[in-house]
Structure formats: C-alpha cells, structure tokens
Amino acid sequence: MNHQLRADRQLQEFKALQVSEGSEGEYNAVVVERSVDDLPQGDTLIQVNYSSLNFKDAMSFSGNKAVTRQYPHTPGIDAAGTVVSSADAGLSAGDEVLVIGYDLGMNTSGGFGQMIRVPSEWVVKLPSGLSQKESMILGTAGFTAALCVEKLLLNGVQPSQGRVLVTGASGGVGMIAVALLSKLGFDVVASTGKQEAHARLTELGASEVVDRNVLGEENTRPMLKEDWAAAVDVVGGDTLSNVIKSLRYGGSVAACGLVQSPSFTTTVLPFILRGVNLLGVDSVQLPIETKRRLWNKLGAQWKLDQLENICTDIGFAELDASLAQVLKGGANGRFVLDLNS
Ligand SMILES: NC(=O)c1ccc[n+]([C@@H]2O[C@H](COP(=O)([O-])OP(=O)(O)OC[C@H]3O[C@@H](n4cnc5c(N)ncnc54)[C@H](OP(=O)(O)O)[C@@H]3O)[C@@H](O)[C@H]2O)c1
Structure with a gap:
C-alpha cells in the first residue's frame, strides 16, 4: 500500500x-x-x-x-x-x-x-520486494532470525549435515527462523512451550515440534548425546547450556536471546572435544550497510510467502x-x- x-x-x-x-x-x-x-x-x-x-x-x-x-x-x-x-x-x-x-x-x-x-x-x-507492513511483520525479530541463519551458513552449516533446532519457536525470532531455515532446505526441529503453536510451526516447515521443558532443565553432565547440526537459540539459560552440549561434531549455535536467563554454564569440553561454535548475534548496533544488505535479501531471495x-x-x-x-x-x-x- x-x-x-x-x-x-x-x-x-x-x-x-x-x-x-x-x-x-x-x-x-x-x-x-x-x-x-x-x-x-x-x-x-x-x-x-x-x-x-x-x-x-x-x-x-x-x-x-x-x-x-x-x-x-x-x-x-x-x-x-x-x-x-x-x-x-x-x-x-x-x-x-x-x-x-x-x-x-x-x-x-x-x-x-x-x-x-x-x-x-x-x-x-x-526493499522493493517488501511492503511497509511486511517489513514490520519481520521487524527486528525477523531481521535477527535472518542474521542467525546467515551466521550459521557462513560457518559452514549445510542441510546435509542433519537436524537444526530452533528454540522459543512460537516467538517472533523463532517462528521466522523456522520458516527461513525450512525455505533453505534444512530439516528443522522447533522447540516450544505452547501446544497451540504446533500446527502453525508445522505449516511453516518444522518437521518435528518438541516440548521446551525437555531442553530447559538443568543438566550437570558436561556433554550430552550428539543431536543438532546447528541451532538458533533465543532462550539462553539452561536451554543454551544443553544445546551446546548436544551439538554434533563441528556444529554451531547462533545465540541471540535471554528469555529464560542471560546466564548459562558450560565447560570447555564441547568446544575442545567436538569443535562446536557459539556464535553471538546482535541486530542493534550492526553497521547500517550490513542492515541494508540483509533487508534487501529478505525482500528478494529470502522473501517468505507466509x-x-x-x-x-x-x-x-x-x-x-x-x-x-x-x-x-x-x-x-x-x-x-x-x-x-
Ligand atoms: N540479539 C539481538 O539483536 C536480538 C534481537 C531480537 C530479539 N532478541 C532477543 O531474542 C529473544 C526472543 O525475542 P522475540 O522477539 O522472538 O521474543 P518473543 O516473540 O517474545 O518470543 C520469545 C519466546 O521465547 C519462549 N519463552 C518465553 N519465556 C521462556 C522461558 N522462560 N523459557 C523458555 N522459553 C521461553 C516463548 O516461546 P515458546 O513458548 O515457543 O517456547 C516465547 O514465545 C529475546 O530475549 C530478545 O531480547 C535479541
């Protein structure tokens, strides 16, 4: 309009x-x-x-x-x-x-x-491919989801490597991360605390929806069974600790949020035994040229239909x-x- x-x-x-x-x-x-x-x-x-x-x-x-x-x-x-x-x-x-x-x-x-x-x-x-309203449906949340996905790709994550986890999946960053990763061909697992969000997350492309309580509980073991090739985490706290411990060899997690807690604990073991990567994501102070480039991508090859x-x-x-x-x-x-x- x-x-x-x-x-x-x-x-x-x-x-x-x-x-x-x-x-x-x-x-x-x-x-x-x-x-x-x-x-x-x-x-x-x-x-x-x-x-x-x-x-x-x-x-x-x-x-x-x-x-x-x-x-x-x-x-x-x-x-x-x-x-x-x-x-x-x-x-x-x-x-x-x-x-x-x-x-x-x-x-x-x-x-x-x-x-x-x-x-x-x-x-x-x-961007020419977005209306004003569409740009705000994305907003900071969608832009941050795109930043997380781009960081994972730059760190070598590929669809053939296995499942990708998205936490806080019913929220803004989470939902758009699910849709974007799915559009790019990833097998996406969405973690949510809301039963009523399951159907929508599946429609957006999640192949499985899991209960957030499973990931959110404190676990003192230094490593967990390898599961995720990559993850987008908006939750922080014990959830982020557990995600780091269950990344596959060489896997990466893009961490951008703190809804559970800003603090998390880990040992160095996942980093030195599995070579995993913890990637920080900030959308706020990013140089304007990076913002303009990624917004144009969201209006073109990364444009979401839903x-x-x-x-x-x-x-x-x-x-x-x-x-x-x-x-x-x-x-x-x-x-x-x-x-x-
Ligand atoms: N780094 C950056 O530049 C940047 C940019 C944007 C946002 N963020 C941060 O990212 C986070 C998410 O932002 P958003 O805009 O997506 O927020 P949002 O729309 O409010 O969604 C947050 C989601 O997190 C889950 N959640 C809420 N409380 C939780 C808890 N105690 N434990 C576990 N999960 C919980 C819920 O999803 P489920 O019910 O599905 O689990 C909720 O819908 C926030 O911490 C925000 O500050 C950071």
Whole structure:
C-alpha cells in the first residue's frame, strides 16, 4: 500500500503511546497527543505507518531500566513509514523507509508514535520486494532470525549435515527462523512451550515440534548425546547450556536471546572435544550497510510467502494487552501495530 503523508497539522501533532513512572515506582501507559517539537534531535523526520512488538519493547513498556533509562518514554524499536523531511541528500520526502535498532525505542522516542526523528544513518530504504507492513511483520525479530541463519551458513552449516533446532519457536525470532531455515532446505526441529503453536510451526516447515521443558532443565553432565547440526537459540539459560552440549561434531549455535536467563554454564569440553561454535548475534548496533544488505535479501531471495499467516494486526487500543502478553512469554507469531488505526 502506498501511504500518503498526513495533513500538515497532523504532522506537527501526533498520537503516541507514552509510558510514565509513577511516584510509587509503578509504570503507566497512555495514548497521548505529542508535538514534533518534543522529538529528539536528528536530521530525518519520518511519519510512521507500522511498528511491531518485540520482547525488548515489552521490557521498555514495563519500566526495565536496562532498556530505557528515562521516562516518560514512547517505546517501539521498529518503525516503517514515509520520510517527511531529511537533511540527507539520499532521502526525499515521500520515500518509504524502515528503521530498526540502534537507540530507537530505547532512549529515543520510538515506533509506538506516529512520528519519529532519527539520524539518517539509521534509515534503511524499504526493499522493493517488501511492503511497509511486511517489513514490520519481520521487524527486528525477523531481521535477527535472518542474521542467525546467515551466521550459521557462513560457518559452514549445510542441510546435509542433519537436524537444526530452533528454540522459543512460537516467538517472533523463532517462528521466522523456522520458516527461513525450512525455505533453505534444512530439516528443522522447533522447540516450544505452547501446544497451540504446533500446527502453525508445522505449516511453516518444522518437521518435528518438541516440548521446551525437555531442553530447559538443568543438566550437570558436561556433554550430552550428539543431536543438532546447528541451532538458533533465543532462550539462553539452561536451554543454551544443553544445546551446546548436544551439538554434533563441528556444529554451531547462533545465540541471540535471554528469555529464560542471560546466564548459562558450560565447560570447555564441547568446544575442545567436538569443535562446536557459539556464535553471538546482535541486530542493534550492526553497521547500517550490513542492515541494508540483509533487508534487501529478505525482500528478494529470502522473501517468505507466509508472512501474513504469522501476523496479528493491532491498533493503539490493543497495544497494552499485547505488550503484557509478550512480556510473559505469550507471543505466538508477530504483533504488527497499525499507527493509523
Ligand atoms: N540479539 C539481538 O539483536 C536480538 C534481537 C531480537 C530479539 N532478541 C532477543 O531474542 C529473544 C526472543 O525475542 P522475540 O522477539 O522472538 O521474543 P518473543 O516473540 O517474545 O518470543 C520469545 C519466546 O521465547 C519462549 N519463552 C518465553 N519465556 C521462556 C522461558 N522462560 N523459557 C523458555 N522459553 C521461553 C516463548 O516461546 P515458546 O513458548 O515457543 O517456547 C516465547 O514465545 C529475546 O530475549 C530478545 O531480547 C535479541
């Protein structure tokens, strides 16, 4: 869909979710009218049409100071929209763009508002193969899934080597990792805590769906039976420990998340006896040229057909409840926020 710029007055005043800290340390979120004059410095003003919900947004929404130091604040680490004005010669009014990561939605007013102002170095032109909405169905979660998959491929992982595990598979990163790995010909095993996600994960290409409790329990043995050629892990904690211990000889795990715990334990044995690889993945501070290259791939040879099937559409009215659901690990696919709703 081609989005028209809103009328002038609506470009000056805009609607946004604002989270405030109360005197008792509690956090309240309300939809308010804000002024463009209150947005942070930046050379590019963007009218936001779509955003999406990520685990980090739920943390910011709940007052997690490791994500957002200063309140009142408008969260939203993802935004897709239309350039209103830019000092960058490469960007013109009307260009369709997206922004993910860097400081957006953390301490810079984010995509849960109809306008953002950011440095042009954060801006990606919308790939020709994606609509604004599709780019937000992917969002940071989908982009991170793609980064994980690309890292595994760069480390030599191939479909012929055996099964690939995806943890937290009903969440945003997990679901898109399942779909992408399956599209690339891998035999994908999805780990989830949600019975109701099984059918969708199978539709996305998982050959087997396993209960996350099996992988998530503490196990003090230094090594486990070899199973996975590779894994995408969004969970961390004991799950990541067990995944490392059960990688096949030379296997790799791309680790990007911490929903179970940021801490995990391992000995060096899987590394020195099986030559396994632990690959760190960060989508936030990645150089913009890498972001632009991978977004173009997601709009072309890595374009997923099933994006609408994993999307729940929400407006401002559903934002609070949806963020609360994500915070308690209840995501089932991707929530996309329509800022014009
Ligand atoms: N490194 C990066 O750049 C980067 C980028 C994006 C996201 N992340 C991180 O990746 C993680 C996932 O992000 P997301 O956007 O996919 O989140 P999400 O949509 O909220 O999904 C997280 C999934 O993890 C599983 N889960 C939740 N609590 C769990 C627990 N206690 N133990 C085990 N599994 C649990 C659930 O799936 P099941 O019920 O299916 O198990 C849940 O749906 C988060 O930690 C996020 O911060 C990192």
